[in-house]
Amino acid sequence: MIEQNLIKIKKNIPKNVTLVAVSKTKPNSDILEAYNAGQRIFGENKIQEMAEKHNELPKDIQWHMIGHLQSNKVKYMAHFVDLIHGVDRFKTLKEINKQAKKHKRVIKCLLQVKIAKEDTKFGFSFEDVKQLITTKELAELENIEIIGLMGMATFTDDEMQLSEEFSSLKVLFDQLKKEHSKLNVLSMGMSGDYQLAIKNGSNMVRVGSAIFGARNYIA
Numbered sequence: 690m691i692e693q694n695l696i697k698i699k700k701n702i703p704k705n706v707t708l709v710a711v712s713k714t715k716p717n718s719d720i721l722e723a724y725n726a727g728q729r730i731f732g733e734n735k736i737q738e739m740a741e742k743h744n745e746l747p748k749d750i751q752w753h754m755i756g757h758l759q760s761n762k763v764k765y766m767a768h769f770v771d772l773i774h775g776v777d778r779f780k781t782l783k784e785i786n787k788q789a790k791k792h793k794r795v796i797k798c799l800l801q802v803k804i805a806k807e808d809t810k811f812g813f814s815f816e817d818v819k820q821l822i823t824t825k826e827l828a829e830l831e832n833i834e835i836i837g838l839m840g841m842a843t844f845t846d847d848e849m850q851l852s853e854e855f856s857s858l859k860v861l862f863d864q865l866k867k868e869h870s871k872l873n874v875l876s877m878g879m880s881g882d883y884q885l886a887i888k889n890g891s892n893m894v895r896v897g898s899a900i901f902g903a904r905n906y907i908a
């Protein structure tokens with residue numbers, strides 16, 4: 690099933706959109722099935738789980754951290770993580786920078802922006818992002834590179850609301866991009882809403898259950 694699901698989803702997304710296969714809670718055997726079908730980018734939301742999988746699985750997998758970050762665990766992924774999606778505090782950026790430096794790496798990050806109307810979601814406000822991105826403090830972190838933004842919409846079926854939330858982030862992204870040419874990635878969209886997210890400007894989608902099937906816990 691995993692292979693068929695992947696093929697179907699790939700057909701449904703334009704070439705310029707990067708598919709992150711979200712494998713959290715799923716066993717290595719599932720990941721290998723997707724790997725053997727050609728998938729190389731996988732997303733996890735727990736640092737330790739991702740580090741274990743990184744150890745056990747083929748080394749050409751690119752691991753994306755999509756979950757909320759605890760600063761004290763950044764060290765467990767600093768030597769291999771390819772992209773960190775969910776950065777929502779300057780303090781975390783400083784820690785990523787420090788750990789990246791130890792490994793002589795530059796770690797790519799996305800700033801998570803709060804677009805959902807519900808208040809359970811993490812993220813910077815629009816104003817905070819606009820402000821942060823111009824600061825000297827950020828420029829001084831030489832071992833991180835901010836390459837885009839990430840957003841999570843409200844958990845709802847209301848397509849109007851989803852479109853509004855996604856497009857609000859696209860507007861911010863386009864604004865910032867004018868002055869910061871390194872911003873290239875707009876990570877929005879999951880299994881239930883990735884097509885809508887792409888219509889509204891996403892170029893990176895994080896799809897889990899539509900590839901691997903339902904997870905047996907509430908993530």
Ligand SMILES: *Cc1c(COP(=O)(O)O)cnc(C)c1O
Nearest residue numbers: 711734755879880895896897898
């Ligand atoms: C779990 C998760 C996803 C994938 O969710 P699905 O609905 O299974 O596609 C995407 N993004 C984040 C941040 C997640 O935690």
